[in-house]
Amino acid sequence: MxxxxxxxxxxxxxxxxxxxxxxxxxxxxxxxxxxxxxxxxxxxxxxxxxxxxxxxxxxxxxxxxxxxxxxxxxxxxxxxxxxxxxxxxxxxxxxxxxxxxxxxxxxxxxxxxxxxxxxxxxxxxxxxxxxxxxxxxxxxxxxxxxxxxxxxxxxxxxxxxxxxxxxxxxxxxxxxxxxxxxxHMFDNRYGTGQSTLDGLLRATNVLLAGKNFVVAGYGWCGRGLASRARGMGAQVIVTEIDPIRALEAVMDGFRVMTMEQAAPIADIIITVTGNLNVVDRQLRKIKDGCLIGNSGHFNDEINIGFLDELSETRRVVREFVEEFKFFDGRKVYLLADGRLLNLAAAEGxxxxxxxxxxxxxxxxxxxxxxxxxxxxxxxxxxxxxxxxxxxxxxxxxMGVDIDVLTDAQQAYLSSWQSGT
CATH class of the missing domain: 3.40.50.1480 (Adenosylhomocysteinase-like)
Structure with missing residues (x-):
């Protein structure tokens, strides 16, 4: 140094x-x-x-x-x-x-x-x-x-x-x-979507096709991540607290459920909420072999302390992958210490x-x-x-041209007199 x-x-x-x-x-x-x-x-x-x-x-x-x-x-x-x-x-x-x-x-x-x-x-x-x-x-x-x-x-x-x-x-x-x-419409959606998958794949080299892929949060980051995970063949599940965003996720074609419902079937969980303990007591029901990561800013979204309480042993099995072995024999894998997966394990x-x-x-x-x-x-x-x-x-x-309003169009849009 x-x-x-x-x-x-x-x-x-x-x-x-x-x-x-x-x-x-x-x-x-x-x-x-x-x-x-x-x-x-x-x-x-x-x-x-x-x-x-x-x-x-x-x-x-x-x-x-x-x-x-x-x-x-x-x-x-x-x-x-x-x-x-x-x-x-x-x-x-x-x-x-x-x-x-x-x-x-x-x-x-x-x-x-x-x-x-x-x-x-x-x-x-x-x-x-x-x-x-x-x-x-x-x-x-x-x-x-x-x-x-x-x-x-x-x-x-x-x-x-x-x-x-x-x-x-x-x-x-x-x-x-x-x-x-x-x-936010581009960086958060397209950037986070692509770079999070990049970090996930570099850290684990797992196949996404056919996996139950849980996205916690359907803001701009969650939208991008869910879209790109589906594009890789994953079966995407969204968890949300906002009824409007949850409804949007449903109508975008994703399954929506609570984290409590998703944990027992999840192969991969990625949080993008900016909130605390998004993956928490549901860890008791977590599927054996589940990969858990985060692309929110702080490593508060996964309750790592509770994960540790449930575990008999923990060890690093790959760079940016830590195995937690529960007392009942199940194993869960924490990615990048719960920190920004896209920047820790990839290039952002x-x-x-x-x-x-x-x-x-x-x-x-x-x-x-x-x-x-x-x-x-x-x-x-x-x-x-x-x-x-x-x-x-x-x-x-990018070499893209767009139309420009004519004077008549501008006048039309700024007036209220025109009707049917």
Whole structure:
């Protein structure tokens, strides 16, 4: 492990490999490239210090490089102990971006790295899961006066931030990047769907065809995962607490039942809810040989403590696969310690969808700076014009043309006089 005052990464000799992989991801990120080209000319983030707590991946690297190109000082740490790509972390240090991230870091190191980012005295935060913002509010409130605002990448973080706003605890404005259509409709659905299966297959090499595949939660992530699991031939079951989403899952052709009903027949269970103990006491009824994983942000969705209570022994049988042998002889397999399966056992979302997500991040950071002094301490949605501009840029990069309203059509849509 390399450790000096201004970065903490596993091995700087990995930087060459990281540079090549960052460049490969950039080929699939044409929207972010257009943002970076403009940022280099206009320097819209000049003077800003961005403290970033994000998954340190090839796609994130392209975002951080874009922010630096826009004039910002950038410091980054990992938003999950297992999501860091060590070669990318090393390459970013070579690019002049201090990074504090080591794949597999323990809890103490994780929070030390959060503090290292905050030691840079950021003026804006960029979070994935709200850990950086929470750390500021709970442990380092004296720094909040220097913060003009921030952005949040993921559903779990937005949930936490909205709870803070509701309680009157949020002390600076945050843009919920996750709420942009060009983020959650694509990143959460297509990205999570594909990358979770990628992580599952890399970790286990199991055949999905014919398996009972339980998806816990039918939000955008669950929709994508269920669709792609069905595409691989799995028999997909959805569990939900929201009657509207459950009804949607039924009409999308999936079986819907409670986790209590699903556990005894499940071959695979993947949680994507952002909630606590989604797989809990149902473990008593779990099918022998069931694989259990999670693609929600925190490893709280599977009650690992109760799983341990039920077990006579536990042992690692493959990388990212831990076997729990129950006292009655049944065996259950926990994937990636219940953490983000798609980032722990694979490489996370494909660059093509992160292109839009991270364009939102960069443009939201610019928007926060432009709105200095005018925003309240609450959670904001990405402005619609930014969202639509990103979609238009993506379509252009894909060579797709769309229609434009005529003057007559615009007039018709804005009037109320026309009827049958």
């Amino acid at each position: 390399t450790q000096v005052n201004n970065y903490d990464v596993k091995d700087m000799t990995l930087a060459g490999k990281g540079r090549d992989r960052i460049a490969w991801a950039a080929l699939e990120m044409p929207v972010l490239k257009q943002v970076r080209d403009r940022f280099e000319k206009e320097q819209p983030l000049a003077g800003q210090r961005l403290g970033c707590c994000l998954h340190i991946t090839t796609e994130t690297a392209n975002l951080l490089i874009t922010l630096k190109a826009g004039g910002a000082s950038v410091v980054a740490c990992a938003s999950n102990p297992l999501s860091t790509q060590d070669d990318v972390a090393a390459a970013l240090v070579e690019y002049g971006i201090p990074v504090y991230a080591i794949k597999g870091e323990d809890n103490e190191t994780y929070y030390r790295h959060l503090d290292a980012v905050l030691d840079s005295h950021p003026t804006q935060t960029m979070d994935d899961g709200c850990d950086l913002v929470s750390r500021l509010h709970q442990d380092r409130p004296s720094q909040i006066a220097d913060i003009i605002g921030g952005t949040e990448e993921t559903t779990t973080g937005v949930i936490r931030l909205k709870a803070m706003e509701k309680d009157g605890a949020l002390r600076f404005p945050i843009v919920a990047v996750n709420e942009a259509d060009t983020k 979302h494909p660059a093509s969808v992160m292109d839009m997500s991270f364009a939102n991040q960069a443009l939201a950071a610019e928007w926060v700076f432009k709105k200095l002094g005018t925003l309240e301490n609450k959670v904001y949605v990405v402005p619609r014009e930014i969202d639509e501009n990103i979609a238009a840029l993506k379509l252009k990069a």
